[in-house]
Amino acid sequence: MKNGILKVNKPSGPTSHDVVNRVRKLASIKRVGHAGTLDPFARGLLLVGIGKGTRLLEYLLHQRKTYDVVMRLGVITDTFDKEGKVIEEHDVRASEEEIQEVMKSFIGEYDQVPPMYSSKKYKGVRLYELARQGKVINMPPKRVKIHSLRILRINFPDVHFIVEVSEGTYIRALCRDIGMKLGCGAIDQELERTSIGPFSLENAVDVYDVEEIDESKILSLEEVAEKFFPKVVVSKNAVERILNGQKAKVSDLISFETFEKGELVMVIDESGRLLSISMSERKSSFISTLKSQKRDEAILHPKKVFN
Structure with a gap:
């Protein structure tokens, strides 16, 4: 199997680790990894390293990422997305103009607290594992950057927008923070990652829709390295x-x-x-x-x- 990076169009449902296992099976190779976790309910671009391609993954982790998001206002769940348990519901009283103003106020840098249900580690243990044990850890905020945010449409209670963010930014947490500032709460209802750095979702492979990997779809080591x-x-x-x-x-x-x-x-x-x-x-x-x-x-x- 060719060494390199495979652009995968992850469907909603499987974890990022599930996708890696699927590629391992299709490629008949153990040395497979990914750059940048996607939540199970999320879909979109996942960069998967195959063979020596895994050695380039660390350079892909720190790239800007673009997401297509549907945010639902008036709801708060324990995970800040649609997969979580609803813990609060509120009326949405903000006007379209107020929503646009608040959302645009997040463009630039801000300190974001990672969601408790995340793969981030605390003393070597994933936060979601601690959350399942009923342990709440107050993680320190991390400085992230919202490079751009463009609202496509507002159809109450949903807001559809495109956002480009720095590495380490949680879209669920961004929705949470927008909802908090609006005073009604918000969750990440739909999420699709459309790009990572110079790589777009175009021509990405749905590895659950094929029985073998077309090697022509694998970006060579040289193709990837020359972008950086x-x-x-x-x-x-x-x-x-x-x-x-x-x-x-x-x-x-x-x-x-x-x-x-x-x-x-x-x-x-x-x-x-x-x-x-x-x-x-x-x-x-x-x-x-x-x-x-x-x-x-x-x-x-x-x-x-x-x-």
């Missing part, structure tokens, strides 16, 4: 050394894109094969100076190798 890192091409003489974790020197470089000191770069051979994700020890603009002074210094320190 400057590219450096090294000579064939350097390949084995880099795959063994050794640094690339000035004389090893054939061509390179601009990079800064301390920046991660993707190192490829002359055929375009990904060899490593490396940390630069010099900025690219200094390489010409090193060459003119005949200083064959180490330039790139491998952080991950793909042998």
Whole structure:
């Protein structure tokens, strides 16, 4: 099976871990993981790493995410979504103009308290596991960012909107906080993730609708890495050394894109094969100076190798 990243269109129902197990079965490979959990009731884009693709997942976790959301006003559940137990119901007295004003006030950074029913850990234990035991943990708020929020329509008691958020933002908690500010409560009624960083839901695979994975649907290691890192091409003489974790020197470089000191770069051979994700020890603009002074210094320190 090809190594890389599979864009999965997760249906409502399965957990993200269920999706990973499904891909393991279809691909006949154990080394499978995902970047960014989706709640069971939620649907949409889940990035799944296959084989060596799992080594790129950490770089996908910190990307902005976009969601298509239906928020229901006037209801509060213990999970802040439609799956939870209803604990309060209230009349919605806010006008459309007030709803729009309040929702737009969340654009920017704010401190968000993670929902108790979440996969976030407290002393090594998932919060949802503690919640099921009846233990309530007051987690400290986390600074998150709402990059954009666009209301599509308001059809009381539901509000349909598109939101782009920073990594670590809980949409259930955003609905909770909007509902609190409106004074009526709110829950996440429907949720679809439509993008993660540069990856969209377009052409994503429903792994529950196929009996085998079409390898052409798997994004190669190189396709994924080039979306995040400057590219450096090294000579064939350097390949084995880099795959063994050794640094690339000035004389090893054939061509390179601009990079800064301390920046991660993707190192490829002359055929375009990904060899490593490396940390630069010099900025690219200094390489010409090193060459003119005949200083064959180490330039790139491998952080991950793909042998």
